[in-house]
Amino acid sequence: MKQGEQQGRRSRLRGVPRTVLALGMVSFFTDVSSESVVAVLPLYVTAVLGMSPLAYGFLDGVYQGVSAVVRVLGGWWADRTHRSKEVALLGYGVSALSRFLLLPATGFAAITGTVALDRLGKGLRTGPRDSMIAASSQERDLGRNFGVHRTLDTAGALVGPLAAFGILSAIPLGLGGFHSVFVLSAAAAVVGVAVLLLVVPGRARTAAATSDESAPSTVEAVRRTAPRMRWRDLTDRRLRRLLLAAGVLGLLTVGDGFLYLVLASSGTVGARWFPLLMVGTNAAYLALAVPFGRLADRVGRPRVFLGGHLFLVAAYVVTALQHGAAWEVAGVLLLLGAFYAATDGVLAAIASRLVPEASRASGIAAAQTVVALARFGSSVGFGLLWTLTGRSTAMVVVAVALAVAIPFAAGLLQLRRPAGARS
Secondary structure, X not given: OHHHHHHHHHHHHHOOOHHHHHHHHHHHHHHHHHHHHHOOHHHHHHHHOOOOHHHHHHHHHHHHHOOHHHHHHHHHHHHHHOOHHHHHHHHHHHHHHHHHHHOOOOOHHHHHHHHHHHHHHHHHHHHHHHHHHHHOOXXXXXHHHHHHHHHHHHHHHHHHHHHHHHHHHHOOOOHHHHHHHHHHHHHHHHHXXXXXXXXXXXXXXXXXXXXXXXXXXXXXXHHHHOOOOOHHHHXXXXXXXXXXXXXXHHHOOOOHHHHHHHHHHOOOOOOOOOHHHHHHHHHHHHHHHHHHHHHHHHHOHHHHHHHHHXXXXXXXXXXXXXXXXXHHHHHHHHHHHXXXXXXXXXXXXXXXXXXXXXXXXXXXXXXXXXXXXXXXXXXXXXXXXXXXXXXXHHHHHHHHHHHHHHHHHHHHXXXXXXXXXXX
């Protein structure tokens, strides 16, 4: 029996569509690029450039929120033209360009500009990319396929901080070491763009069409036969409830960099070891993304999405009360990884099934836009709260507020076990 179950699991993994795997590799290299920078950015901004928590909060808010400016545009553009790959390619290319511009940037304004450019690229690419994943997936495997993509994505997010740690360990701390990290980031971004251009199919055929040899196979044919995207598709009551719930929870989602700074302030984590905090988070995410995706397919995606925020509440509490013990640091990183595994791909999976196929990229982008805007406000607000009350008090306040918001969000999503254990 156990052998049969193992063979069944391997068979399901072999059934992951090529488009999902190829986009996963694009995200792998892109996350090596982005996360190697993100892993050192809090330390670089506060220790090397000497900025305050409020200044870092603004920069982190830019990182979290600027992509919201173009997320819906990217989704709408992909839906209207049926050129999801091309729109995603533009987004990945813009982010790659920002890596090169980061090298000469040393002032706050210049760094903020390059971060904003990178996030604009992310905003353009995310909706079209997730739409290609959804279009390539059978309904029964949707959460699993998003989990597989997020696993490859997170593998890159694991490698990037490890590479940054290795560089900072080999090179004395200072501009030289950080600039070496930025060079690595630029190289990985170029590889990601190349994989998207050369390996990802020009258009992901829908799962329903994979067995139909007469299905449209060219962009021109698709544009003639496919239904058109309509803005009113985004006014569905269920989608509005999801957007409101995601926005409220996003306002109370503190950027990881703040938690890492609180952990580092205890003295347990030295400057050279700082990038490994992100490694711990991403390792947990990597291990849990597929299991949580499968769990969401079985018990209902909104249930897993909301349950993930309970992990975040626990992470806030442990961070606020920790005394620098190694087990406390490890616990926070595990909880953060579990939060992302239960929410990131799951939110996209929920949104993808609340709109018609013709508006799928726009629906996913709308949900991600709301989250990005909310997290912009969260980062700036938390930086101010930290400045006024202190780090531990600020963490406790946000933990209590998030614990109150979760039942409110559950009411908006009207949790119940749907037919077939899906939602």
